[in-house]
Amino acid sequence: MRKTLAMTALALSVLSVTAMSAAAEDTVKIGYIDPLSGGGASVGEVGLKTFQFLADELNAKGGIQGKKVEIVPLDNKTNPQESLIQAQKAIDAGVRFLTQGNGSAVASALSDFVTKYNERNPGKEVLYFNYAAVDPILTNAKCSFWHFRWDANSDIKMEALTNYMKTVPSIKNVYLINQDYSFGESVRSTAKAMLAAKRPDIKIVGDELHPLLKITDFAPYIAKIKASGADTVITGNWGQDFALLLKAAADAGLKVNWYTYYAGGTGGPTAIKQANLDHQVFQITEGIANIDNPSSQEFEKALRAKYDFSLFYPRAVNEMRMLAAAADKAKSLDPVKVAQALEGLEFEVFDGGKGYMRKDDHQFFQPIYISSFGDRSAKEPFDEEKTGWGWKLVAKIDTPATELPTTCKMERP
Numbered sequence: 001m002r003k004t005l006a007m008t009a010l011a012l013s014v015l016s017v018t019a020m021s022a023a024a025e026d027t028v029k030i031g032y033i034d035p036l037s038g039g040g041a042s043v044g045e046v047g048l049k050t051f052q053f054l055a056d057e058l059n060a061k062g063g064i065q066g067k068k069v070e071i072v073p074l075d076n077k078t079n080p081q082e083s084l085i086q087a088q089k090a091i092d093a094g095v096r097f098l099t100q101g102n103g104s105a106v107a108s109a110l111s112d113f114v115t116k117y118n119e120r121n122p123g124k125e126v127l128y129f130n131y132a133a134v135d136p137i138l139t140n141a142k143c144s145f146w147h148f149r150w151d152a153n154s155d156i157k158m159e160a161l162t163n164y165m166k167t168v169p170s171i172k173n174v175y176l177i178n179q180d181y182s183f184g185e186s187v188r189s190t191a192k193a194m195l196a197a198k199r200p201d202i203k204i205v206g207d208e209l210h211p212l213l214k215i216t217d218f219a220p221y222i223a224k225i226k227a228s229g230a231d232t233v234i235t236g237n238w239g240q241d242f243a244l245l246l247k248a249a250a251d252a253g254l255k256v257n258w259y260t261y262y263a264g265g266t267g268g269p270t271a272i273k274q275a276n277l278d279h280q281v282f283q284i285t286e287g288i289a290n291i292d293n294p295s296s297q298e299f300e301k302a303l304r305a306k307y308d309f310s311l312f313y314p315r316a317v318n319e320m321r322m323l324a325a326a327a328d329k330a331k332s333l334d335p336v337k338v339a340q341a342l343e344g345l346e347f348e349v350f351d352g353g354k355g356y357m358r359k360d361d362h363q364f365f366q367p368i369y370i371s372s373f374g375d376r377s378a379k380e381p382f383d384e385e386k387t388g389w390g391w392k393l394v395a396k397i398d399t400p401a402t403e404l405p406t407t408c409k410m411e412r413p
Contacts, residue, residue: 028067028333030055030129031090033083033100033110036075039213040102042266043239043312047101047131048073050313053303054320064324065333078102078213080109087113091126096335099319101132101151102239103212104183111138111147118146118413125335125413129323131316134261135182139361143408146335148342148362150315150322154186154236154261156404157284157368160397161234161259162194164282164370171199171257175206175230177221179241184209187236187261205230213241218248226254236261243267250275258282263373264312264391269384272373279374279392287314287351288371288391289382296351300382310384314350318364322347322357336413354399361408368402370395 032051035044048071055069063069072095074086083106087098100110107130114128130138130149134157139149165171176191178184188207195202205228208221215221222245225233233256237245242262250271263272263283272281289300289310296314303311311317326341327333343359355366371391376383383390 026067028064028069028097029072029093029095030069031072031074031087031095031098033074033076033086033090033098034102035078036073038077040078040239043102046266046309046312047316049307050311050316051099051320053306054317058320058324064327067333076106078106080106083110084113091117096125097127097129097323099129099131101130104133104135104138105181107133107135107138108142108182111142111144114146115144127335127339129319131313131319133183135186137182139363140407143361143410145339145410145412148357148364150319150364152286152368152402153363154183155190156402157261158187158190158194159404160368160370160402161284162191162198164395165195165259166198171202171232173203173205173228173230174232174234175225175228176204177208177210177225177233177235177237177245179212179237180209181212184236187234191234213239215241215244218245219252221245222248222252222254225256226252230256232257232259234259238262238265240267243271246271246275264384266309269373269387269389273387273389279372281373282370282394284368284370286366286368288369288393290380290391291351291369291393293352297381310382317350318347318355318366360410361406363406365399365402367399368397369393
């Protein structure tokens with residue numbers, strides 16, 4: 001009797017494992033490694049829900065290569081070492097596609113980890129899709145065949161911002177304030193170099209670095225900006241570091257123009273409205289809600305109907321849709337074949353226009369936009385964070401004008 005029961009239990013166990021394996025084979029798992037707790041949680045949660053929305057969109061169309069898409073959330077607390085732990089956990093659970101965006105230090109660690117893992121585990125390769133970490137080194141000296149980036153790197157963004165700023169004669173005194181890590185360092189150094197070349201008459205009256213996601217009161221920093229006589233601030237701050245910076249500016253009554261990378265992130269629009277900076281805050285992005293493009297506006301409506309936020313990551317849409325397109329092109333979900341299909345792939349981007357994944361360094365190129373935030377006109381249907389204010393298009397930079405050279409020396413399998 002006991003022997004029969006044992007054999008029955010063993011058989012059930014084998015059936016269970018077989019069923020789990022079959023289920024795993026029918027699913028495309030994408031490991032989402034970003035902050036879901038700590039100072040970066042506000043942006044991490046928005047990113048997670050955005051990717052889950054995109055998975056639902058793909059699944060409604062039959063998935064990828066007939067397989068259901070599943071987003072696996074993994075909290076890295078914006079910490080590089082914790083990110084590697086979560087990456088290994090994802091791989092052990094059968095994940096072969098990882099995505100991350102918040103923090104270039106994290107991105108660098110993940111790119112190194114995935115590259116070394118793939119060298120040690122041929123036939124079990126993993127791809128890393130970067131949707132927001134923009135340190136230029138990731139597609140230059142530290143480029144990897146296994147890393148693909150869908151956001152314009154910080155040099156590309158600063159090139160566009162400074163090309164616009166050089167045409168604004170009222171800009172005389174600029175203050176730089178950035179987070180103290182690789183991305184913040186890149187923003188400050190590139191801004192200084194490009195302004196010096198394009199507008200040598202502009203003075204840099206302050207250059208500040210502060211700890212990443214650690215400051216709760218930016219009043220002392222705002223006091224320095226006021227004392228400097230700056231008429232313009234350039235910042236790459238994101239998440240709470242931008243929202244709290246603008247909150248302190250509102251409290252102090254600081255009225256300057258702001259040129260930013262991530263003013264549209266969670267809490268940013270509310271802080272801008274509270275500071276009453278009507279069309280005085282500019283950002284450089286790959287898209288905004290108020291672009292006159294029917295398909296992207298329909299997507300925006302659907303996202304807002306489900307979640308209480310707008311689309312801050314058009315690049316995530318491009319990433320997920322291009323993964324599906326590359327898998328269809330390769331007729332496979334094998335990471336090596338998907339990577340090869342992505343190289344050079346041309347794509348109609350979310351907000352309209354042509355983009356492509358450069359084979360040389362795996363940097364995606366697409367139209368990018370400068371916009372300002374403030375009181376809306378009848379042409380701008382979407383507001384942000386229930387402020388009644390929205391993003392207004394200021395300038396469009398077409399794909400060819402965003403291309404910068406790369407120093408990448410790609411090693412391919």
